[in-house]
Amino acid sequence: MTVDSVSVDVVVVGLGALGSATAYQLAARGCSVVGLEQFALGHERGASHDSSRILRHSYHTPGYVRLTFDAYGDWADLEAAAGEALVTTVGGLDFFPPGAAIPPADYVESMSALAVPFEQLDTAQVRDRWPQFRLPDGTVTLYQERAAIVPAARATAAMQRLARRHGADLRDWCPATGLCDLADAGVEVMTPNGAIRARRVVLCTDAWANRLLGDLDATLPLTTTLEQVTYFAPPRPADFVPELMPLWIWMDDPSFYGFPCYGEQTVKAAEDCGGPAVDPDQRSFEPDAERLALLADFMAGFLPGSGAAVRSKTCLYTLTPDRDFALGAVPGHEAVLVGLGAAHGFKFAPTFGRLLADLATTGETGTDLSAFRLDRPALTEADVSLSWLV
């Protein structure tokens, strides 16, 4: 069934962190918004569930470091709007072992360029301040005091609540099954309950992005991987509280990251980009024993007091070849916008929401998004080498 006129300003497809942030921002600006989610709100089949995500300034390019300032500001605005504390500052340690696959210079230069305060520490200095860690001699460590934890599922739910409070019509178990760009007549979004015509459509569908982009003949070279995080139970949890241990990232190949105790007496850790490529609708929810063993082996040497693994959870990464975001209009379809976080977007979710709302309402933002264009070479040229370790 088709509709013969525009019925809403914006349809947001996908209500994970990015889509929920966008629906909130648009509704708060007085737009009529319909948000579509194929599963239940708060489901655990995508990328925005579970307890914690890292928010940090330390990044490998000045462009990202600059954007992290927006992220911190947007999280503070979200906390104020939601009336809820969402950001837990714990400090962050970036560890670069000798011969690290990820060069510390990128981080040192990028943070220095934006005057982000940080400390560069050697192994002995780390041992004195954070005796929980065992590091190979010669490890370069960067400490940034503002690194923080944000709650994945709870923050996403807060943004959905705010979106509804401002009048957004969020519909779960309602997949967008097709997309048709009608130029001046708007964009038509097909659903099992009929079609919706909108001025703008924002796609925040992450692992499923190419399902609808295919309707516009605008698919992206994306890889979805099945990642898993594991919770370890330290015999002495008091040694792993945020006051005594920051969050951390091991900047090598394989790359690992982890958190102090957060809401429970466990420490969470995971490998970054270690999972197999999967189809989001065919993936398993069963943790992979081999990858658990790899992580547990690493933890036993690196954080020996972390104890035994008690549970693991799976989650999806959706990666561009250069691991930069996809943020902007679909080339040739200016009324259709995409927001894709390339498996490091949660910290920027409130910012994605604000920027996508800018683009959907005025067609422009005050932020340079050229690095994230959908027609950039990394997304349009063949045989682009993958650079996922950042």
Ligand SMILES: Cc1cc2nc3c(=O)[nH]c(=O)nc-3n(C[C@H](O)[C@H](O)[C@H](O)COP(=O)(O)OP(=O)(O)OC[C@H]3O[C@@H](n4cnc5c(N)ncnc54)[C@H](O)[C@@H]3O)c2cc1C
């Ligand atoms: C294990 C793990 C750890 C991470 N750690 C960090 C971190 O520390 N810091 C950080 O910044 N980022 C981190 N990330 C990345 C971050 O979580 C993601 O970038 C972010 O959650 C992506 O949000 P999203 O809304 O785009 O995707 P999703 O949450 O997957 O949402 C997409 C939604 O679209 C829906 N959808 C798809 N197709 C349709 C359709 N046709 N109709 C209706 N609905 C549809 C899906 O059901 C889904 O709900 C991590 C990710 C994982 C998996």
